[in-house]
Amino acid sequence: MELTSKLTLEMLGKPFLLEKRIELLHAIEEHGSISKAAKAVPMSYKSAWEAVDTMNSLSPEPIVSRETGGKDGGGTTITAYGKQLLENYAVLKEEHTRFLARLSDLTDIESGAFKTIGRLSMQISARNQIQAKVVSVKCENVNAKIRLKLKCGQELISVITKEAVENLHIEEKQTVIAIFKSTAVLLSGMRDVKSKENVVEGIVTKIEKDVENVKVLVDIGNHDTIVSVMPIEILEKMELNEGSSVKAIINANDIMIGK
Structure with a gap:
């Protein structure tokens, strides 16, 4: 059915x-x-x-x-x-x-088991949710490495479990959503990062401060924005301003995949 x-x-x-x-x-x-x-x-x-x-x-x-x-x-x-x-x-x-x-995967029409339907309407608090294309999927015994190409052409790598890949039916050329918290995004100057993996370049477009923390919006191209939240003293040490060129670093294990 x-x-x-x-x-x-x-x-x-x-x-x-x-x-x-x-x-x-x-x-x-x-x-x-x-x-x-x-x-x-x-x-x-x-x-x-x-x-x-x-x-x-x-x-x-x-x-x-x-x-x-x-x-x-x-x-x-x-x-x-x-x-x-x-x-x-x-x-x-x-x-x-x-x-x-996905609705078919989460339910069993014949037995009337609809307990998991609520997951379809679930909303998450992660601020960064960016559309991407799956470039490659490399599975090992436990984990899998997913290479993602963003609309701006830059790439990210997500490491999730092999079981998650199978449950979500993740395959090459699919469109997925890369999801990660704003606190998982580290910002650095353009010359301070040696690694090329999971480093996305962009321009600071907005900085919002409160007493303890600061939220930085980074335009990475093609109408995509990454948000980073950090203690205000870190921003002051970096001397970032609107218009500054930066690199955003996200750990592969912090990037979830949504479909």
């Missing part, structure tokens, strides 16, 4: 993007024709145009554009806004599929 669910996005309280409509939009993009797209999906020509009209009416910008005349007699195209919607839907679909797979 498997868990299945259709992904539908609503707008103004009405169904907007449904899986069948997404298939139609991809077919329009491929064939450049409503009639050909309708046959490919398949659905009737009338239903295809009704779906397009509904999406265009609900959307703040046109998704499908119909061109008439011209050398080829015109055709139907997906607008730039429509193409962006298709990309965004693909990301949501991937997360939706992953959620259902």
